[in-house]
Amino acid sequence: MxxxxxxxxxxxxxxxxxxxxxxxxxxxxxxxxxxxxxxxxxxxxxxxxxxxxxxxxxxxxxxxxxxxxxxxxxxxxxxxxxxxxxxxxxxxxxxxxxxxxxxxxxxxxxxDRQKMFDALLKIKAWVPMDGSWDIHRHAPLIAAGEQSVRYLFSRCMTCGCCMEACPQFHQDSAFIGPAPLGQVKMHNSHPTGKYANEDRLHAIMGDGGLTDCGNAQNCVKVCPKDIPLTDAIAQLGRQTTMQWLRDMFVK
Amino acid sequence: MAAKPKIIVVGGGLGGLWAAMRIAEKGIPVDIFSLFPVKRSHSCCAQGGINAVLDVKGENDSIWQHIVDTIKGGDYLSDQPPIRNLCEEAPAVIRTFDRMGVTFSRTPEGIMDQRLFGGVKNRRTAFAGGTTGQQLLYAADEQVRAHEAAGKVTKHENWDFLSLVLDDQGVCRGITAMDMGNMQIHAFRADAVIVATGGLALIYGRSTMSSNSTGAPAARVYQQGAKFANAEFIQFHPTGMPGHDKNRLMSEACRGEGGRIWVPKKAGDVRDPLDIPEEERFYFLEEWYPAYGNTVPRDVASRAICRAVRHMGLGIGGKDLVYLDLTHQPREFLETRLGGILEMYRTFFGEDPCETPMKIFPSTHYSMGGIWVDFEKDEQTGGMARVSPKNHATSIPGLYACGECDFAYHGANRLGANSLLSASFSGMVAGDAAVARVKGMGKSGKELPESTLENERKRQEDGNKSIMSSDGRENPFALHRELGDLMREHVFVERDNAGIDKALNGIGELKQRARKVSLDDRASWANQSLSWARQVQDMIMLAEVIAKSARMRDECRGSHYKAEFELKLPEGKFEGDPEYDEYKAKWKANNEKWLKHTIVTHTDDGPRIEYKPVDISVLPPEKPRDYR
Missing domain, CATH: 3.10.20.30 (Beta-grasp domain)
Structure with missing residues (x-):
């Protein structure tokens, strides 16, 4: 049988x-x-x-x-x-x-993945708004192409798979991890969201920030939504460098 | 009112988050309680879009038409003044979401794109890819997080809401909730409470909804005196993909793109579908509805599938399943038109719909009914007066309800893409109303004695103890499965009074058995079985409300269908034909009798049912619905 x-x-x-x-x-x-x-x-x-x-x-x-x-x-x-x-x-x-x-x-x-939600708080992962009341205007226009790039990141469901796969992120490290970095990229690319770029970039410029990424590229491999996290990290590298220069010379 | 007023919002989906946002903006501290992190709420499952008249397609779409579509779609069974506001303010809601940064899909010009949805003639639905609900939920979550950063919002996630704290006047003054870590129960004071706890489809066992959409919180406030309304109106989606855990939604678009629904002609045929020759297949929609074929409206499709399976016994392999077949279409065509949708089927069923016919069956999807809520009428505009503590107020003073758990806006059936709108809008209105109430209270209210809070907390703790120490035989997970089977058997797409009576008997037995549970988990840490056992008891209470409401309503309206009472539109006859006029007269007489809200009050002897007139002042029903 x-x-x-x-x-x-x-x-x-x-x-x-x-x-x-x-x-x-x-x-x-x-x-x-x-x-x-x-x-x-x-x-x-x-x-x-x-x-x-x-x-x-x-x-x-x-x-x-x-x-x-x-x-x-x-x-x-x-x-x-x-x-x-x-x-x-x-x-x-x-x-x-x-x-x-x-x-x-x-x-x-x-x-308990509270740490990921705390990170969203730290990086100010929102578009700053005066309030939810109607101001009788839309946000500025966004090109379809730009929208589709932002859409890749807006599907991040804070599931933590990328954090688990990242060798630099663990319970004793300060590294903020890939998922929140993707959200910095996304909000920095919004026409009014970028008004707060400086705050977000500063939040990832010190200890535990972007430079703690070891470029293992494990995050993109496990992301269930195929979010291009390493692209975001590369772009943020340029943005933080520019911010560092601005901080140095534009006081 | 206490020196520092405070409002509690229970539930952090789209409705709850909007409410919290509005309250925080007015400078009043707000505490959100949720059974799980709010970002994981069921709003994220809505795929299609959100309706608002932006008229970006040059179709002369109008807000009035949105109002008409919503009222008629709901078969007139909703108070109309709030619908007026819902549709009028929808463009403002969209503009605000846009400013929040929602990734709405765009036209080449960069403006928000809109698409066509069911029951509507114009392109009125804004969308963000195929995950609109997720995108809207995340945007609201982000704004609430900004308020959290500013110290105006406090989140209590992984807390199970158990009950309201009512004072000796029956006024809601707080809540009790259980920490899902250490299972401790605490009482919390509030000057107003908003429940935004979502749908109840899990009462039907497997549904298209998330595993936490049990309706238990709504059942809890109902048992404490909040009236429940129109519970019999449940939307069934014709093309669910039945799974062991849930029924995932297969989009309407499959039928639109040529999908054919069929069953083998021979009952119990176990052959591979591709081996069944054309002449041995029964394309019942095409045969029964030659004009529309496979694209008949949702409710017609659902009923036809039930007829083929349950009355004729033709379900695939004797089960509740029929084929939705796309295999005759070229793969390239399908990939272009339905790519993402078919991908979902592959992900969850591991089969390729281009090669193998999909298996589907109608599934419980949305609850139009819910906790009864009031509104303040603006006699000048005929709409709802927007700033009033009466709006979205339940029958318990100080308690508000918004989102799917309330009964407003959708009447006897909901239009596609109106639910994300009503969740957001009602959250906004409920938030504003709770603020108006708290501000209007001044300092007149007397302080709630600590003992009232402690008594309620103790009552809930005793409830836990009795479950934990119960040495019955009933497994709460099995009870839930039985409840779902019963509801899907007898209070489903097609209903008849004999069947509903059986359901009511079964529910009565389940009620008794649910008191004799035996938990396999006796731990005092992260005990999901304890929480579930409590929820199952509450789901059974609400199932009784649904079944009893359905039993009493002897007519067909919207999603509620009893063949015995169907008024059939005379085929080929129109206004002026005597057959049509006779039909119209019957339809009017039926409205006289049944165009009323079912209002249910909890009593120790079970649900007490009354009827309440519907405010039809915006668009009185003059003519029957006719989609010909």
Missing amino acids: AEKKVIHFKIKRQNGPTGAPYWEEFKMDYAPNHNVVSALMYLREHPVNVDGKKIEPVVWDSNCMEEVCGACSMIINDVPRQACAALIDDLEQPIVLEPLTKFPLIRDLMV
């Missing part, structure tokens, strides 16, 4: 920020069209490990399940990616799931 087709998981678990990590394996009946999130949902309803022991359901993060919200990042067979878009049929088994390692662990596969 042919062996029953299964989905086999090996999941790195940890009960809380201070607990010790441990591995737990699970097997569930195969069905077509499963992805990692849908399989985890099944295991949550049937929390039994490979030894037949009832266990606490695995904790993880997900929301939209269509790769636009950025919640379900985890390391799947050594690659940081969105679990909802990781199809079981495409993955080698046993499928190894691990939490992102560059962020504080909350529990099991769930981590």
Whole structure:
């Protein structure tokens, strides 16, 4: 008799920020069209490990399940990616799931990516506005070509995959990481957003800023949205140099 | 009012963020509570666009036409004065989004492009690639972050909203919420609370919505006295791609570009679709609706698919599935016209729609109904008076609602690309209204005693304890699946009273069983099972509201369809023909009886249903809808 087709998981678990990590394996009946999130949902309803022991359901993060919200990042067979878009049929088994390692662990596969939101605060990732009331005018016109470049960056969902892949970004480093740098580039290219370029550039010019990038180019390789992060970093290199010169000579 | 007034916004999608922005601009501190980082809210899933009359295509589009389309699209079941403001202010909303830096798609001249959407004759929909909702959400998130940097906004992310704190007069004076880290419950004071907690489609199990769109927060304020309205009106999207986790949306555009919907003629045919010869396929839309074929409107398509699958038993492999077939079209044509859309199918199903027919089924998509909200009428303009504490006020004083969780604007059915508009606009209005309320209160209000907050906190903590210590047998995740199955079986695209009665019985049983849960997770840290068990209990309460509202409404209107009560437009007959006039008279009589809001009040014996007239002062229904 042919062996029953299964989905086999090996999941790195940890009960809380201070607990010790441990591995737990699970097997569930195969069905077509499963992805990692849908399989985890099944295991949550049937929390039994490979030894037949009832266990606490695995904790993880997900929301939209269509790769636009950025919640379900985890390391799947050594690659940081969105679990909802990781199809079981495409993955080698046993499928190894691990939490992102560059962020504080909350529990099991769930981590705290607050650091990324803090970075957006630090770099002033917004177009400065007087207020949300109508001033009966649009923003200045933007060429279609310029818009499409900005659009590449505006799809960044703060998922943290690029941060995980970056050798310079980790829990003990000050480096701000690739994703926020992409947002600096994007806001600096907006016709009124650029009024605050100086603030944003200064925010990435000191310790932990742009120069901490080691040019490993891992970020672009893992970005689920193919955002050209290294292009942004190169451009910001020129912008910060110009800013440095202005700071020196234009006082 | 306390010396320093404060407003709480629950939910940080488009509605909540707009509300927070407006409040912060007025200098009032605002606290946002969200179950997850606000940037991950469900608004990001909206793909198509946002409606506003900018008339950039030389089509003489008009705001009046947007008003008419919205009212008629909703089959007249929405209070019309606020719709007037919604459409009038839509261009202003777009201009503001533009100033925020939204990457709206552009024409070669660099102006904002607009495209055509369903139910409308002019190009009125602004869009940002295929991720408009994500772009609008991020822009609002950025502006709120600017206010956060200025110390005007405080975010409480990863907090589960549990209940309102009501004073002895029944006025909302704060909330309780649970920290999803240490699972501790805290009470927070506020002078006004806005709920912007989104849709409820997860009551149907799998839907097109995010896993957090459970409707539980709306159910919680409902159980504390907020009236719920028009809950029976749920939009079903005909072409969902059913998955184990959710139903992803397959765009209407597939049918527009020649997609054909079919099932094998033989029930239970398990052959590969490409091996089934043409004569053994049943192209039911083409056969039943020869004039429109595969491009019939959404509701017609959804009902036809249900008929083929559920009445005729022709679903693929006996399942709730039909084919949406593009394989007869040349690959190049498909890649040019539908590239991104087909890519999504490849990403999530691992199959190429150019080679293999897609499998689809109607899916729960949007809730037109929701928490009942008021408005202040401006007798001079016939619209809503824009600065009034009454706007978007719920039936609980001090509590406001905006976004998909409220019942306003969309009546019995929603037009495509009107939801991003209503989410943004209603957030703005609710924010302004909450500010007006807080400012109007002066210092007259008496301080809320600490004991009131503590009592509510304690009540919620007891709720947790009873779930954590419960030694029942019910798995909350399984209960949710059963609830979804029940709702999709009996309170779906097509409804009949016998079926809804079965749903109500089933819901009654689920209610009992949900009290006897057994959690596999007893940890006091990041316990998602505990939060889910509470949410499931609340979803069951709201399912009862939906089912009961649907049971009582014996007519067809918008998304609510009961074949038994359908008034059929006489084919080929028009104004002046006796058959048509007879039909029109019946239609008028039906409006007399049913053109009313369903208003639901929570009681210990279940939902109590009443009806309330609709304000139809802007465009009274004179003629039946006729898309011929």
